[in-house]
Amino acid sequence: MSTPSMPRSTKVMARLYVVAVLAFLFAPLVVVVLFSFHSAPRMSFPFEGFSLRWYDQVLHDQLVIDAMRRSAIAAVLTGLMTAVLGLTASLALVGARTRVRATTMVAAMVPLTFPTLLYAIGLAITYHFFGIGYSLRATIAGHVIVALPFVFLIIGASLDRFRFSLLEAAFDLGASPWLAFRKVTLPLILPAVLGATVLAMALSADEFVVAFFTAGQEKTLPLLLYARINQGLDPSLNAIGTILLVATTSLAWVSAARTSKENQ
Amino acid sequence: MRISTRAVQLSPAAAYYIALFLIPLLLLAAYSFYSVESFEPVAKLTFHNYVEAATSDIYRGFYLRTLRVALVVAVLVTAISFPFAFVLNYLLPGRKHLLYFLVLVSLFGGYIVRVYAWRNIMGREGVINQTLIGTGVIDSPMTLFLNSEWAVVVALVNYLIPFGVLPIYAAMQNVPPTQIEAAQDLGGSRWRAATKVVLPLTSKGCVAAFAVSFIATSAEWVTPQLLGGTGDQLIGNQIQHQFGGGLNWPLGAALALTMVVLVVLLLSAAYLVIRRWLR
Numbered sequence: 001m002s003t004p005s006m007p008r009s010t011k012v013m014a015r016l017y018v019v020a021v022l023a024f025l026f027a028p029l030v031v032v033v034l035f036s037f038h039s040a041p042r043m044s045f046p047f048e049g050f051s052l053r054w055y056d057q058v059l060h061d062q063l064v065i066d067a068m069r070r071s072a073i074a075a076v077l078t079g080l081m082t083a084v085l086g087l088t089a090s091l092a093l094v095g096a097r098t099r100v101r102a103t104t105m106v107a108a109m110v111p112l113t114f115p116t117l118l119y120a121i122g123l124a125i126t127y128h129f130f131g132i133g134y135s136l137r138a139t140i141a142g143h144v145i146v147a148l149p150f151v152f153l154i155i156g157a158s159l160d161r162f163r164f165s166l167l168e169a170a171f172d173l174g175a176s177p178w179l180a181f182r183k184v185t186l187p188l189i190l191p192a193v194l195g196a197t198v199l200a201m202a203l204s205a206d207e208f209v210v211a212f213f214t215a216g217q218e219k220t221l222p223l224l225l226y227a228r229i230n231q232g233l234d235p236s237l238n239a240i241g242t243i244l245l246v247a248t249t250s251l252a253w254v255s256a257a258r259t260s261k262e263n264q
Numbered sequence: 265m266r267i268s269t270r271a272v273q274l275s276p277a278a279a280y281y282i283a284l285f286l287i288p289l290l291l292l293a294a295y296s297f298y299s300v301e302s303f304e305p306v307a308k309l310t311f312h313n314y315v316e317a318a319t320s321d322i323y324r325g326f327y328l329r330t331l332r333v334a335l336v337v338a339v340l341v342t343a344i345s346f347p348f349a350f351v352l353n354y355l356l357p358g359r360k361h362l363l364y365f366l367v368l369v370s371l372f373g374g375y376i377v378r379v380y381a382w383r384n385i386m387g388r389e390g391v392i393n394q395t396l397i398g399t400g401v402i403d404s405p406m407t408l409f410l411n412s413e414w415a416v417v418v419a420l421v422n423y424l425i426p427f428g429v430l431p432i433y434a435a436m437q438n439v440p441p442t443q444i445e446a447a448q449d450l451g452g453s454r455w456r457a458a459t460k461v462v463l464p465l466t467s468k469g470c471v472a473a474f475a476v477s478f479i480a481t482s483a484e485w486v487t488p489q490l491l492g493g494t495g496d497q498l499i500g501n502q503i504q505h506q507f508g509g510g511l512n513w514p515l516g517a518a519l520a521l522t523m524v525v526l527v528v529l530l531l532s533a534a535y536l537v538i539r540r541w542l543r
Contacts, residue, residue, distance in 0.1 A: 028381030115483030122288030
């Protein structure tokens, strides 16, 4: 399938298709970002002019500030907890037999096969059952489960490329397990762990369903956006949406850049 | 010694999965057999919730509509994602990393923002209507976009395409280009190479794309609530209702688990049929 043999029309069609799908993917996001800067309260073309009035309004809204702070806390704590759990588990998986590793990975993926709604109501029931109130902490505990499969996926892919000969060489040269870990294992898997941590932060910041059922009154930014959508459309929602979007996509961007650089 | 170290290293993650994933699922299953007395779930075990989920005409309607919407969404996502991944991987090799990167980033950005955006675009006061009125194409807002099953399908397909592209693209990385060249050298067209060589070799990726979209749609409630009409609500809305205003958690749990069983049965049956067909 070499390029020169390809008819020009095929290539044009292929390009058009890719552009069309990408345009469809990003259209809703572009609309939100664009109208967040609209100087008029209308959400329609022709575009009248740029203004930061909606950002000004939103950033003086204490409820929005509180929700942003909670989302940031949730993202950071979810990232930290998944990093610790993912790192300790990956140490066990370094050098483990392929069968053991594959089984562990499959077990770690199980939450992905359940719809989030199912998990969210299960978690809500669990808190109710043990008399634990709904709160931001309750939501964060659930976000860790939502993010862990992705964390394992990234770390597992990194372990598949792990050069065990380096670890053996370190031991042959008389390194202690701790020294071998610090000098060989950690530098090799750290990029994947960091990439996974940032991804977990993006997932937490974007997560809606688990938060809806377990956050109680401590609303995160997606919950606040949802509550306001139900109150009626208002141009300031575009600004809230854009802030949320910039947070999640930039985190996802950083994570994808980290992990894809490592893949090459 | 080595094994015990390994067990210690695995135990934090394992304990976390048990406490915050396994136990919630087991309690969900247990609650689906509970009874309700004065709006509180009580541990009097009964099959009543499942009988209601299976026999009520209301819920049968919701299940059938949910399965239909999930099927339409999953077919569209797979049908759009396969050619997209194919073009990316085989026809635009120079740009594939950048384009794949864009898809990857859009995967993790803006679940609720997307639903909001579609409401904004398709609503009575939305971008399409306002722009058409403003430019004098129509006089009064059209209502055919929002509050319809199509709005729900468009928004879900839009949200799920990255989840479809990812597994198919990943599967294509394992297909050696020599196989496609061989097919073409033997006189096959590009289309035949795609359908006869790449499709069977990436069938696992396609099945994953289909299954992920189907499962995600089967439990969706935000999109139909914000974009569908009263007649377009899915079983997810009924489940959510039982945990909100309906105050019947055991029934909600039974409705959710019944949906999971239905989805697993249907997907397994479809998988067996497709595997036969691809042979």
